[in-house]
Structure formats: structure tokens, C-alpha cells
Amino acid sequence: MKFLVCLKQVPDSTVRTKVASDGKSIVTEGITWSISPYDEYAIEVALEHKDSDASTTVSVVTVGPQRSRDALRQALAMGCDDATLVTADDKVAGLDVAKALAAIVKDAKPDLVLCGKQASDDDQGLVGPALAEALGWPHVGMLTKVAAGGDGVELWREIEGGHEVWTAPLPVVGLVHKSAKEPRYPSLPGIMKAKKKEIPEKDLAGLGVTPSAPRVEIIAMEPPPQRGGGKILKADGDVKALAAELARLLHEEAKVL
Amino acid sequence: MKILIVAERRDGELRRVTLEIAAKATAFGDAEVVEVTGTDRYHPVAHAKAVADHAKSSGADVVLAGATLNGRDLAARVAAKLSWAYAADCTDASAKDGAFLVKRPMYAGKVRATLRVPTPAVLSIRPGAWTLPSGAGDVKPTAIAADASGEALKFARFEPTATSGKRVSLSEARVIVSGGRGLKGPENWKLVEELADVLGAATGASRAVTDAGWRPNEEQVGQTGKTVTPDLYIALGISGAIQHLAGMTSSKVIVAVNKDPDADIFKIADYGVVGDVFEFVPAFTEAVKKTKAGAS
Numbered sequence: 001m002k003f004l005v006c007l008k009q010v011p012d013s014t015v016r017t018k019v020a021s022d023g024k025s026i027v028t029e030g031i032t033w034s035i036s037p038y039d040e041y042a043i044e045v046a047l048e049h050k051d052s053d054a055s056t057t058v059s060v061v062t063v064g065p066q067r068s069r070d071a072l073r074q075a076l077a078m079g080c081d082d083a084t085l086v087t088a089d090d091k092v093a094g095l096d097v098a099k100a101l102a103a104i105v106k107d108a109k110p111d112l113v114l115c116g117k118q119a120s121d122d123d124q125g126l127v128g129p130a131l132a133e134a135l136g137w138p139h140v141g142m143l144t145k146v147a148a149g150g151d152g153v154e155l156w157r158e159i160e161g162g163h164e165v166w167t168a169p170l171p172v173v174g175l176v177h178k179s180a181k182e183p184r185y186p187s188l189p190g191i192m193k194a195k196k197k198e199i200p201e202k203d204l205a206g207l208g209v210t211p212s213a214p215r216v217e218i219i220a221m222e223p224p225p226q227r228g229g230g231k232i233l234k235a236d237g238d239v240k241a242l243a244a245e246l247a248r249l250l251h252e253e254a255k256v257l
Numbered sequence: 258m259k260i261l262i263v264a265e266r267r268d269g270e271l272r273r274v275t276l277e278i279a280a281k282a283t284a285f286g287d288a289e290v291v292e293v294t295g296t297d298r299y300h301p302v303a304h305a306k307a308v309a310d311h312a313k314s315s316g317a318d319v320v321l322a323g324a325t326l327n328g329r330d331l332a333a334r335v336a337a338k339l340s341w342a343y344a345a346d347c348t349d350a351s352a353k354d355g356a357f358l359v360k361r362p363m364y365a366g367k368v369r370a371t372l373r374v375p376t377p378a379v380l381s382i383r384p385g386a387w388t389l390p391s392g393a394g395d396v397k398p399t400a401i402a403a404d405a406s407g408e409a410l411k412f413a414r415f416e417p418t419a420t421s422g423k424r425v426s427l428s429e430a431r432v433i434v435s436g437g438r439g440l441k442g443p444e445n446w447k448l449v450e451e452l453a454d455v456l457g458a459a460t461g462a463s464r465a466v467t468d469a470g471w472r473p474n475e476e477q478v479g480q481t482g483k484t485v486t487p488d489l490y491i492a493l494g495i496s497g498a499i500q501h502l503a504g505m506t507s508s509k510v511i512v513a514v515n516k517d518p519d520a521d522i523f524k525i526a527d528y529g530v531v532g533d534v535f536e537f538v539p540a541f542t543e544a545v546k547k548t549k550a551g552a553s
Contacts, residue, residue: 013480013500017367026368037481095340120365120480124345125329129301130337138302138410141330144474150413158475159326160426162417164298168410178474178481214342214378220371221363224506227525232518234531243540246512246528247548254510254527256432256489257456257548 001170003046003058004110005080006101006131007039009071010121019221026221035071038116044179045146046114047079057081061104063088063097069199076194077186083199086207093213094122096204098130103207105135111170112153117141117177125175132173139173140166146174258286258352258376261317263293263308264398265328271396273429274323274384280393282321285352289315292398296405298412299327303405305334311401312339317377319357324381325428336379343379344372346484348386365480366503384429385486418473427476430459432489435478435505437463439494439515439534443471448538449493455545461485461505463495479504494534497522514538 011017012032020027035043043060050056060075062068063086072083086100105113113132118125125141132139145156150167157164158177186194204211231249233242251257260282264275275290282288291311293304308331312320320335322328324346336343348369349360357374374380405411427433434453436446446460453460461478462471478485480500490508495501497513497520505511506525513526514534523529530537 011364013365016499017364019368024370026364041481094343095337098337118345122363123361123365124333124343126333126336126343126345129305129330129333133305133334133337138408139334140301140410142326150411154413156416160475162415164415165413166410167413172410182468213340214375216342216344216375217373218370219358219373221368224362224366224369227506227511227527230511230523230525230527230529232523232529232531239532239536239540240544242530242532243537243544244547246530246541247544249528250489250510250512251548251552254489256510257545257552 001049001053001056001112002110003049003056004105004108004113005039005042005046005058005060005075006113006115006127007043007060007062007071007075008036008116008119008121009033009062009064009068010036010119013037013120019223024218024221033067033070035074036116036119036121038118038120038176040116040183041179042114042116042176043075043078043080044181044183045143045176047184048180049146050079059083059108059110061086061101063092063100065090072199073194074186076197077190078184079190082197085199085201087201087203092204092211093215094124094126095130095213096209096211097127098134099209100204100207101127101131102134103209104202105131112146113171113173115173115175117175128173128175135173137171137173138168139175140168141175142177143174144178145180258318259316260285260288261312261315261320262288262290263320263322263328263331264290264396265323265325266292267426271398272323272325272384273389274325274328274382276393276396277384277387277389278321278323278382279396280390281387285319289317290396290398291401293403294400295402299331300403300405300408300410300412301330301334302408302410303403304331305338307401307403309335309338319376320379322379322381324383329381332379332381339377339379341377341379342374344374345381346383347380348383350380350382362484365500366484366506383486418475424453425457425459427459427461427478427483427485430485431487432456432458433461433478433485433487433508434458434491434493435461435463435495436466436472436493437495438465439496445535446472448534452491452538452542452545455542455549456489463498463501492522492526493538495522496520497525
């Protein structure tokens with residue numbers, strides 16, 4: 001089976017995000033960039049198939065600025081076979097990203113396209129469904145598992161209380177929520193191999209994409225309201241009294257009981 | 258402005274978020290509430306087609322859906338189908354000069370952004386973002402039919418997760434009791450559940466707990482899990498990794514119980530109890546029972 005995983009490089013999840021002085025972007029100097037967590041899960045889902053079937057290939061692609069090359073390199077080091085960088089300004093709209101990815105897909109002809117369910121920077125979750133729409137393919141979101149079944153694949157979609165199992169003939173787009181195992185770390189031989197691989201570069205114009213999506217503009221950003229100065233209660237032996245005191249505070253002061 | 262609201266049901270009843278949106282949307286213009294029928298369950302392709310077709314034929318300027326699992330999935334594909342502007346998981350929206358100003362979390366909740374979204378647009382609205390006014394009128398959605406019979410994508414079966422009993426949905430719960438690694442193992446989850454039962458709460462968990470398989474993935478709160486904004490969030494034995502905090506820091510009131518006085522969760526808690534969860538929680542469950550009995 002031939003997988004294509006679409007990924008995005010985002011600020012690492014451990015970064016303490018700060019709003020920049022322009023009041024509508026975040027400070028990016030000196031921060032660590034990583035593959036968006038859900039995209040890492042998508043890579044892991046694909047690589048787990050490759051583990052059990054050596055004929056499986058896993059390609060990765062991203063649409064983003066030059067720094068995204070590091071994220072592709074990371075994916076290669078995890079075990080992906082090849083990578084493509086589509087260079088674009090990091091403000092490029094989701095619908096235009098989807099069009100660029102659709103052009104890549106038409107050329108690469110994968111059986112399965114996987115994306116993380118959303119990138120953990122804008123958290124929109126638009127590109128995956130929009131890519132499926134641009135291709136005229138079905139999509140299934142919240143995936144935790146892809147297995148052989150039906151006329152093609154079984155797609156396990158996590159919802160409240162369990163999983164919906166959908167079947168679709170290939171090709172199909174899947175939006176990954178979690179992988180069975182935690183995403184693997186690159187091995188040392190993997191890192192060495194990844195260093196030697198060429199990462200071909202394309203751009204939007206070369207793919208026949210003229211940005212045309214409606215412009216959603218960020219006009220302000222602020223940190224969430226600061227919390228703190230809460231009451232700290234210590235258990236000094238009498239746990240029952242302490243429990244009663246907390247219940248009283250929640251009832252009388254916070255008015256949430 | 259013409260507003261199209263996509264209704265959603267849970268167990269036969271309209272979801273609260275549908276009522277919240279319907280009550281608020283009258284402030285933007287003429288609102289029509291529709292419900293997609295004709296399929297046994299949400300179908301990602303067929304439902305998007307039905308909604309997009311109706312949006313076009315009815316001349317809607319904006320489509321609003323709840324930012325639920327299905328609502329977010331639907332809204333994204335509808336926006337793509339129509340090539341309309343899109344904003345997901347909005348915590349507020351107001352109409353201004355033919356566009357919407359929306360507020361929404363970004364960077365997994367570490368930032369709150371204000372966006373200008375030109376119309377026509379598709380917005381998904383976070384459950385609980387708009388409070389439902391008391392005495393809000395009945396909502397009677399118009400049925401629009403989806404046809405999934407010709408779709409290659411087919412629903413095969415449902416595989417339930419083995420969890421104890423039926424609880425309120427985490428994303429819409431007004432009270433959440435979450436457990437972390439401090440509970441030491443899945444066998445101790447009855448502490449979380451007993452407290453949740455007394456409070457009528459949903460149960461949540463930290464990533465360490467769901468990764469260890471103590472609890473199902475769907476209970477994970479935080480980055481790569483659910484972002485929640487209940488009135489009361491009770492964190493039991495959760496240290497407060499930045500990824501967990503991102504998912505619950507907008508809760509109205511936060512209570513934390515942890516034996517480590519330096520745990521990061523205390524920095525954002527309104528009420529912190531430094532103590533042993535195994536001693537404190539059973540006593541607190543009893544105290545809540547008494548308070549509730551006294552209050553009613």
C-alpha cells in the first residue's frame with residue numbers, strides 16, 4: 001500500500017507561547033519547531049503498516065516555509081521513504097494549501113492520504129477535509145486505526161463511547177487523531193539515512209495553484225486570562241473538615257455546587 | 258444577513274449547542290435551523306453535500322454548526338465545497354460591516370485570537386461558548402435530506418469502548434472530574450467515578466493516563482485530547498503539564514488535589530488541596546453529598 005502523509009511544522013508543544021509586540025502573532029525567535037502532534041500520529045499509523053508489510057511505502061509532504069525542511073527530515077529519520085517540500089509563506093490559506101496538496105497527490109497517486117486531524121498552531125482542521133474535497137475523495141476524521149477490510153480499508157473513527165468503523169475503497173483521505181503506539185523516535189541509522197536523502201522542492205505556481213481562498217485575517221492575539229492567587233488548603237490531619245470546607249467554598253463562594 | 262444553522266441531535270434530543278447557537282443567531286439576522294436526515298448517522302460526504310447545496314439554494318451568508326466531533330468535520334468540508342471563509346471552534350462571534358469578528362483559541366489554547374472572517378463564511382461554535390438564555394424558545398429544525406446510498410464510503414459497524422456506564426459528554430459537561438497518574442492505577446478510578454456521580458459530572462484524564470491505557474483515549478483532556486470549558490474542573494492527582502493546562506485553563510473554577518505542593522496545577526487552581534487523593538477524595542465526595550442535600 002502506498003501512503004502519503006501531509007504534515008505541518010509547528011511550534012513544539014512544550015513551547016511557552018508568547019504574543020509578539022505586534023499583538024497579532026507569536027514570538028518565534030529561538031523556539032523549537034516540531035512536526036504537529038497529530039501529524040506525528042499519522043506518520044506512526046503509516047509506519048506501523050510498513051512494519052508489518054515491507055512493500056508499503058510512506059511519503060511525506062508539507063506546504064510551508066524553508067524551515068519546514070527540518071520537519072520532513074525528521075519524518076524521513078522516523079522511517080518514511082521520501083519527502084517533498086512545497087515552499088509557501090506560512091500565512092498561506094488552508095484552502096490553497098489543500099489545492100497544492102491535491103496537485104501533489106494527483107502526481108504521486110497514493111492509495112491512502114493521511115493528515116493529522118488539525119495542526120496545533122491554528123487548530124482549524126480545514127486542510128484534510130478540503131484536500132479530500134479538492135480530490136473528490138471521501139474522508140474520515142478522528143482515525144485511530146486503518147486496517148484492511150471491505151473492498152479497501154476499514155477506517156476506525158473515535159467518537160463518544162467507541163469507534164465507528166467505516167469502509168471505503170481506495171483511494172481515501174484519513175484524518176488521524178491517535179496511533180496505536182506512541183510515535184517512534186528516529187533511530188541513529190534512520191537519522192544517518194535521512195541526511196543523505198534529497199528533498200525535492202516545488203512551489204505553488206509550479207503546481208498550478210494561484211492563491212484564491214477568502215482571506216481570514218488575524219487582527220489580535222492575547223494570552224488566555226491569567227489565573228492564580230487561588231486558595232491553597234492543606235490537610236493538617238483532619239481530612240473530613242478540610243473536605244467540608246472545600247465543599248462550602250465551592251457552594252457559597254464560587255457558587256458552582 | 259441570512260444565517261443557516263445545522264442542528265445536531267444526541268439520543269434523539271437536539272444538542273444543547275444547537276439551542277445555544279439558535280438563541281444567539283437571531284442577533285445576526287434571519288436564521289434558519291436545518292437538520293440533515295435520510296441517513297442513520299452522520300456521513301462525512303453526504304451530509305456536507307446536503308448542507309452545502311442548501312446553503313447555496315437558500316442564499317445563506319453564513320453557516321453555523323456546533324464545534325462537536327461531527328459539527329467540526331462537517332463545517333470544514335462544507336467550507337471547502339463552497340470555497341467560503343472558515344473558522345473552527347469559535348468562542349464568540351459578532352457581525353460587523355458584512356464580516357464576522359470571531360474569537361477562537363489557537364496554539365492548543367495557549368493563545369486567544371480575534372479574526373476577521375469575511376462573508377460568506379462557515380463557523381463552528383464551541384459548546385457552552387454562548388449561554389442559553391432561560392426561556393429560550395423551542396427550536397424546530399427543517400429537515401433536509403442527505404443521500405448516502407451512492408457513496409463509496411460506508412458505515413460498517415460500531416465498536417463500543419468498554420467503560421463503566423453512561424455519562425455526560427466531556428465536551429459539553431458543566432462539571433468534569435479528571436484523574437492523573439497520582440491515582441496510581443485504573444483500579445482506583447472508582448474514586449473519580451464516585452465523585453463524578455455525586456456531581457453529575459463527566460470523567461476526564463491526563464495524557465499519561467490514557468497513554469498508559471488506564472482510561473480510553475476519548476477521556477483525554479489537553480493538547481491532542483479535548484479542550485474543555487466547564488463551570489467546575491476538578492483535577493485529581495494531575496501535576497499539570499503545559500499540554501494538559503492548555504486544554505482546561507479556560508474552565509470557570511478549577512479545583513486541584515495533589516500531594517506535591519509545587520505541582521504546576523496549583524498555579525492555575527482557584528482552590529488547591531495539598532494532600533493525598535486517596536484520603537481526601539472519599540471525604541470530599543461525602544461532603545459534596547451533604548452540601549447538595551442541604552442545598553436542595
